Amino acid sequence: APLRPRPRLPEMEQLALALLRKVGVRMLVIDELHNVLAGNSVNRREFLNLLRFLGNELRIPLVGVGTRDAYLAIRSDDQLENRFEPMMLPVWEANDDCCSLLASFAASLPLRRPSPIATLDMARYLLTRSEGTIGELAHLLMAAAIVAVESGEEAINHRTLSMAVYTGPSERRRQFERELM
Structure with a gap:
């Protein structure tokens, strides 16, 4: 039997958009955002473009969580950098x-x-x-x-x-x- 071809990026974007709308997502939280730096430059750019696309289309806040490298990944895209407000989480204290x-x-x-x-x-x-x-x-x-x-x-x-x-x-x-x- 012939294998089903892998969906193209625009098809996957539209599918993600439809699913997120269907479930009524009001905020998108991306954990371990620093891992985007593990990909090659083409994959990083596609992922960052996808974040910008989803934020624009869904008109929802994006929250990225990760290490210092997550901040560096977001800084590599001027438009995304303006959408994220960096915050440092303090370590826990005995209280x-x-x-x-x-x-x-x-x-x-x-x-x-x-x-x-x-x-x-x-x-x-x-x-x-x-x-x-x-x-x-x-x-x-x-x-x-x-x-x-x-x-x-x-x-x-x-x-x-x-x-x-x-x-x-x-x-x-x-x-x-x-x-x-």
């Missing part, structure tokens, strides 16, 4: 908001026992190990949850956190740089 976040993490984990992680002491410990970013915090807690299940502990606590296989971002960078030498 009531952080304890609330930790309580949400604890409630979402499929463990049989409650995890006493929503305290200021635990928040300080977790933020130190994760360097204050939510993504790293999630990785650390998932690693501790795996230990909790495998050990039969069924809760995240100091013991399961100390046994968790997790390396923070600064240490990962140091390890990588040592390997380069």
